[in-house]
């Protein structure tokens with residue numbers, strides 16, 4: 553039986569593979585993928601374990617211009633479709649604190665299951681095929697390194713600028729079809745700080761509370777392990793703030809993070825008085841031993857101009873307060889991020905205002921569908937970005953089948 557429409561999907565990543573699988577029921581589907589195999593990025597996700605979803609999959613974990621449309625996309629019924637889909641391709645979830653991983657603990661099993669399902673469903677995958685441009689003249693003509701392909705319906709699933717050196721072609725194609733691209737900046741990315749002390753604390757990992765202030769206004773808080781590096785700060789706790797930082801920096805806003813290195817101590821001065829009483833005849837540096845990595849305590853002592861050999865009781869009240877301030881409310885001015893090549897996702901892209909959230913079809917150009925990270929919707933760490941990729945792929949793929957039924 554002949555299939556209804558020729559569908560081309562540009563990009564065989566997370567959202568493109570799923571869109572292809574769902575669209576293949578009624579359509580002749582081809583994926584054009586520039587790499588030698590689809591789903592390369594999936595292999596790197598979740599430190600190679602693929603954190604593919606989260607049990608608390610709600611809009612509070614995302615940044616998007618249009619929350620109503622986001623909520624339509626991540627409706628309960630669509631989330632259930634993701635779960636049913638993963639069941640259907642043989643991925644059994646291993647759920648840790650709400651984070652979904654495959655029971656195999658290997659991202660490769662997710663990639664292989666998706667590629668196999670494409671094969672079973674008759675999706676044609678053309679690897680090593682880089683798309684350069686798209687033209688429209690009654691049908692879509694896709695210009696690639698392997699020649700030109702035509703189709704009735706086109707899905708753009710090329711991903712964002714994250715984790716690549718060059719710019720994603722998806723933005724250029726969508727601009728050509730009159731989509732507005734909201735400023736794209738790196739997200740889930742390391743932050744570059746200013747200060748001549750950074751080399752001293754390099755390599756320290758510490759559980760902290762971190763607050764982001766933008767133009768002196770509190771924007772967001774985050775808690776967890778922070779990695780102190782010779783350029784600034786890294787770690788999931790910092791990643792959760794990075795989307796706001798990179799957007800703010802692109803608008804020339806002042807971005808400062810305030811770090812509490814000792815959130816577990818309620819009253820620092822009494823804590824130190826007690827500790828000093830127990831640990832008699834110790835220097836201030838020795839009093840810090842056992843509660844903090846020496847690289848960090850030395851950095852803070854240097855910033856406060858306190859000699860490592862001084863004793864706690866010899867410090868003036870002002871010096872004790874200065875130490876307290878730097879340990880509980882350390883201010884690091886952020887001047888940059890580590891950029892697109894290091895980022896896990898991007899802030900910005902095609903506004904959700906410009907798509908139909910029930911189909912992922914462009915409201916500007918018919919028969920053009922957009923999925924995944926190209927859209928202006930970025931999630932926190934925790935399976936939100938892959939989750940958004942799967943859901944938008946399912947919506948587009950199902951819509952392509954439904955449209956054909958209606959044709």
Ligand SMILES: Cc1cc2nc3c(=O)[nH]c(=O)nc-3n(C[C@H](O)[C@H](O)[C@H](O)COP(=O)(O)OP(=O)(O)OC[C@H]3O[C@@H](n4cnc5c(N)ncnc54)[C@H](O)[C@@H]3O)c2cc1C
Nearest residue numbers: 563565566567586597598603683710711924925935937938
């Ligand atoms: C290191 C890392 C770890 C991550 N960990 C997690 C995690 O644990 N959980 C989570 O939820 N998210 C994670 N993410 C984010 C997640 O991987 C992405 O949000 C998701 O893959 C986006 O899906 P996508 O389909 O939009 O794009 P992608 O998965 O990036 O796929 C785009 C595809 O298009 C292809 N393509 C691009 N340009 C062209 C072209 N010109 N011609 C042909 N093909 C092209 C690419 O090669 C690629 O295969 C991580 C990202 C990174 C980088």
